[in-house]
Amino acid sequence: MLQIRWHSRAGQGAVTGAKALADVMARTGKFVQAYSVYGAEKRGAPMSAYDKIDDKPILDHSKWMIPNYVLVIDPSLVFQEEIVDNTTEDTVFIVTSHMDKDDLLSMAKHLEGRKVFVVDAIKISQEEIGRAIPNTPMLGAFIKVSEVIPFEDFLVSIEDILSKFPQKIIDGNLRAIKRAYEEVK
Amino acid sequence: MATKYELKSKEIWDGNTAASHALRQAQVDVVAAYPITPSTPIVQNYASFLADGYVDGEFVMVESEHSAMSACVGAASAGGRVATATSSQGYALMVEVLYQASGMRLPIVMTVVNRALASPLNIHGDHGDLYLGRDAGWIHLMANNPQEAYDMTLCAFKVAENKSVRLPVTTNQDGFLVSHTAQVVEPLDDDTAYKFIGDYTPMNPMLDTSNPATYGAQTEEEWHFEFKASQHKALIDSAKVIEEVFNEFEKLTGRKYNLVESYKLEDAEIALAVMGSAYETAMVAVDKARVEGIKVGLVMPRSFRPFPYNEIASKLKNVKAIAALDRSCPMGAMGALYNEISGALSANGQAAIMTNYIYGLGGRDTTAEHILEVIKETNENAKAGKRVTDLQGFINLRGPKLSFN
Numbered sequence: 001m002l003q004i005r006w007h008s009r010a011g012q013g014a015v016t017g018a019k020a021l022a023d024v025m026a027r028t029g030k031f032v033q034a035y036s037v038y039g040a041e042k043r044g045a046p047m048s049a050y051d052k053i054d055d056k057p058i059l060d061h062s063k064w065m066i067p068n069y070v071l072v073i074d075p076s077l078v079f080q081e082e083i084v085d086n087t088t089e090d091t092v093f094i095v096t097s098h099m100d101k102d103d104l105l106s107m108a109k110h111l112e113g114r115k116v117f118v119v120d121a122i123k124i125s126q127e128e129i130g131r132a133i134p135n136t137p138m139l140g141a142f143i144k145v146s147e148v149i150p151f152e153d154f155l156v157s158i159e160d161i162l163s164k165f166p167q168k169i170i171d172g173n174l175r176a177i178k179r180a181y182e183e184v185k
Numbered sequence: 186m187a188t189k190y191e192l193k194s195k196e197i198w199d200g201n202t203a204a205s206h207a208l209r210q211a212q213v214d215v216v217a218a219y220p221i222t223p224s225t226p227i228v229q230n231y232a233s234f235l236a237d238g239y240v241d242g243e244f245v246m247v248e249s250e251h252s253a254m255s256a257c258v259g260a261a262s263a264g265g266r267v268a269t270a271t272s273s274q275g276y277a278l279m280v281e282v283l284y285q286a287s288g289m290r291l292p293i294v295m296t297v298v299n300r301a302l303a304s305p306l307n308i309h310g311d312h313g314d315l316y317l318g319r320d321a322g323w324i325h326l327m328a329n330n331p332q333e334a335y336d337m338t339l340c341a342f343k344v345a346e347n348k349s350v351r352l353p354v355t356t357n358q359d360g361f362l363v364s365h366t367a368q369v370v371e372p373l374d375d376d377t378a379y380k381f382i383g384d385y386t387p388m389n390p391m392l393d394t395s396n397p398a399t400y401g402a403q404t405e406e407e408w409h410f411e412f413k414a415s416q417h418k419a420l421i422d423s424a425k426v427i428e429e430v431f432n433e434f435e436k437l438t439g440r441k442y443n444l445v446e447s448y449k450l451e452d453a454e455i456a457l458a459v460m461g462s463a464y465e466t467a468m469v470a471v472d473k474a475r476v477e478g479i480k481v482g483l484v485m486p487r488s489f490r491p492f493p494y495n496e497i498a499s500k501l502k503n504v505k506a507i508a509a510l511d512r513s514c515p516m517g518a519m520g521a522l523y524n525e526i527s528g529a530l531s532a533n534g535q536a537a538i539m540t541n542y543i544y545g546l547g548g549r550d551t552t553a554e555h556i557l558e559v560i561k562e563t564n565e566n567a568k569a570g571k572r573v574t575d576l577q578g579f580i581n582l583r584g585p586k587l588s589f590n
Contacts, residue, residue, distance in 0.1 A: 019367045023197040026369050032197065035366040060469050061330075061362045061462035062552040 001058070002148065005067040006049040007083050008135075009074045010038060017073070017135030018049040021142070024157040025053045028149055033058045046077060053148075067091055071142060073121055073134040081110045089114070094141050094184065096121040096134050101185070117145050119184040121176075128176035129169070136173045137180035144181045151181060187212060187241045189375045190234075198370040200334040200363035204270070204296040204356065205230035207338035209240055210378035211294075214265035217245035217256035219275060222308045223360040224298035227270040242266075250275035254282035254293075261291035262400040264390025266342070268293065272360060273300035276314040280321065286353045287322025288416060289400045292345030292385075293353040295323075296338055299461070299512075300360040301547040309548020310360030312461065312512040315489065316521055322416055324354040324423055325489040327460050331368045334358040336440060339373075342382045343430045350423045351388060352416075357489075359512075361548060362462040373438070381437055424491045444493040446485040447500050449475070453482030455563045456501055456537075458522050459510040460485050463544065463551055467510075470556035474564075481560050492525050498533040501526070506538040506567035508559050510580070512545045519577060538566045544580035555581050 004021070008014030015036045022034035030053050038047035050065060052058050066086050072078050072095040083093070092115045097104050101118045105111055119141040121134030129136075136158070143154045158177065162170045190209065198206070205227045208216065220228040234240045245260075247253045253269055261267040271279060276297060286293050302313040315325060326341060328334040334356065341354040358364055373381065389398040404412055424444055431442040448468050450456060459467050464485045474481045484500050486493055501507060507530075511520025518524070523541035530537055542559055545551045562574045575588035 019197060022367055026195060026197050031369060033366055033368050034197070035199075035361070058368070059465040060553055061359070061366070061466045063362075063550045064552045 002051075002053040003065040003067045004051040004053075004069045004071060004142075005065065006051075007070065007072045007074065007077045007080070008047055008049065009043075009077070010045050010047050011043040012073055013133045013135030014047065014049040014073060017139060018051050020135075020158065020161050021051050021139060022053070023161050024154060025051075025148070027157050028153070030055065031057050035063070037063055046074075046080070069094065069142065069146060071138050072096055073138050075122060078104065078111075079108050084110050084114070087114075091115070092145060093117065094119065094138065094145055096138065098123060117141065117184050119180050121180060124176050124179050124183070128179060129172035137176040140177035140180035141184035144184050188238045190239050192372045192374060194371060196370050196372055197367050198331050198335070199226075199365050199367045200328070200331040200358040201226035201298065201365065202230060203331040203335035203370050203372075204338050204358070205234070206372060207335050207378070208268050208294075208296065209234045210373070210375050211266065211268070211339070211342050211382050212241060212379060213268045214242045215245060215257070215260035215267050216242065216269060217247055217253045217260065217267075218269045218271070219247050219250045219253045221250070221272050221275040223300055223310070223364045224270045224272040224296065226364075227296055227298070250278040251282060254279040254286065257293050258282060258286050258289065258291060261286070261293050262289060262390070263392045264387035266346070266385040267291070268295065270296045270298070272298045273302055273308075273314050277302060277317060280317065283318055283321040283323060283353075285401060288412070290351040290416070290419075291353060292342075292351055294338065294341045294345055295353065295355045296334070297355045297357045298360050298364040299357050307547040308360070310362050311546045311548065312357075313514070315355075315357050316513040318355065319490055319521065322352065322420060323490065324350075324352055324420065324427070326354060326356050326427075327485065327487055327489060328356055328358045328363065329462050329465050330363055331366065332370045332440075334363060335370055335372060336434065336438070336442070339378055339382060340427075340430050340434055340442070343433075344423065344427050346385050347423075347426045347430075348388065350419060350426050352420055352423060357461070359462040377437070381434070421491050424488065424493060427488055427491075442487055444486070444488050445496045445500055446487050448483040450482030450484060450500055450504075452480055453504055454480040455506045455560070455567045456482045456484055456504045457508050457510060457556070457559065457563065458484045458497075458526055460489065460522065461512060463510065463512065463556070466551060466553055467556045469553040470560060473553060473557050474560045479560060479564050481564070486525075494525070494529040494532060497526060498529040498535055501530065501537060502533070502535055504537050505570075506540070506563045508540045508542055508563045510542045510544055510559070514543060514546055523577075538572050540566065540572065540574055541577040542580050543577065549581055551580055
């Protein structure tokens with residue numbers, strides 16, 4: 001089972017991002033779960049969201065997981081040690097930051113020796129979508145790093161999932177996804 | 186005419202979305218509701234469906250859950266197909282009117298998203314609200330995942346409106362663990378779903394002014410007992426209708442539901458009884474235990490009321506020890522599942538060793554590993570041929586054990 005944990009602040013779109021990823025993967029015939037964990041429902045409060053993806057129906061309804069991927073879409077949460085909870089040395093971290101990887105790792109000691117990829121999903125979403133909603137660019141970065149499905153297939157599915165939005169928003173998100181796919185490192 | 190909603194053969198829905206689409210497809214005449222976490226999206230989605238032309242009925246905004254259920258009683262006695270949704274404190278505020286609805290034999294469907302009862306305040310899932318309503322004269326059906334939340338809601342209308350039943354039904358799904366967890370759901374198309382439920386023909390509707398009827402009459406010593414006993418008999422007898430509806434649903438969808446669900450019980454020496462999403466988590470634990478050589482199975486009443494006494498006893502006739510897991514704090518007694526199952530065994534001359542575990546209060550995480558520990562403890566009782574573990578324990582409780590003997 002592929003297990004993914006998102007760290008976000010409420011309002012940044014981690015739940016929507018987790019559900020969109022589940023939707024994309026389900027279209028390839030996988031079974032999925034997407035859920036979130038938060039206390040008081042306050043905008044800006046740290047929260048986590050989760051994806052489980054498997055070839056067979058997912059029966060485990062506990063919140064606990066050992067993530068294969070940790071996606072951090074708020075730059076300040078990169079410095080919270082909680083992001084390494086229940087991870088292994090194989091866990092891959094994709095984090096949002098304007099800093100380059102070396103500078104970031106010199107400050108975020110808990111990520112030392114870990115598999116870390118950096119993308120500035122905040123800047124990308126501000127420039128391409130017009131708002132700091134870093135969830136879709138993070139998906140672009142995740143597809144690049146994980147190679148779970150071909151990028152072209154991902155784009156077809158995500159465009160359909162976004163189809164309820166105005167064309168301007170769809171185009172902005174697609175540009176953001178493609179840019180993050182190129183820029184993550 | 187309501188616009189048809191285009192659905193894919195597989196949707197990624199959480200339990201709330203699934204329940205709200207089932208309400209939409211049932212083409213309910215009146216939904217009266219006062220939204221409360223975590224069932225808010227059911228009401229919110231339904232209002233959106235109405236505003237967007239996907240529903241022909243009426244949505245009544247009210248000032249409290251007491252009023253919501255009161256409006257449901259009014260609309261249902263007038264002759265409408267009626268539904269609502271609630272959780273926790275909202276459910277508690279409705280309780281007086283829940284008894285009115287069942288006593289008036291009104292087939293209202295309520296999609297409940299189970300949540301802990303305050304105090305202390307908690308928005309997360311447990312079965313405190315379900316257990317609060319268990320004697321209210323409603324049928325209570327359990328859904329363990331979003332697909333089941335959808336399926337049970339469709340079945341609920343067909344059970345409630347059956348002429349021999351005419352009782353209100355709740356469908357129950359765990360707050361957040363099901364209501365806010367998106368999974369693959371295979372919905373029926375609108376026409377097929379509506380055809381399965383069928384048109385509603387009310388009995389003695391108040392709007393039929395040429396045949397005046399009284400709802401909520403006063404009955405003292407001379408008639409109250411007969412009313413309540415016949416209501417109780419109808420609830421007990423509804424088990425047969427529930428099975429018929431499940432059979433019909435299986436023919437339509439291939440998805441088979443039973444009054445009592447079970448997992449790997451055929452050769453089991455011990456069993457766990459558990460309801461809700463933890464039943465599925467427990468399947469994972471059973472598979473792990475079997476790798477270790479422990480022959481364990483699971484049992485779950487799909488219908489908490491009517492409680493399938495004889496069916497559950499029959500399923501458990503070969504096991505030596507049973508742990509009943511209740512997701513509600515019984516406050517001074519054993520949990521309801523422990524009591525009902527002990528009674529069912531006793532009535533059938535069975536004597537498995539019974540223990541009770543309280544788990545998951547206020548959304549406390551219960552993992553497959555936690556349940557595996559319960560399986561191992563239950564196995565100790567079976568091996569010893571007598572109870573060697575605590576009578577009542579708590580799963581994943583921090584601090585002192587607080588167990589009871």
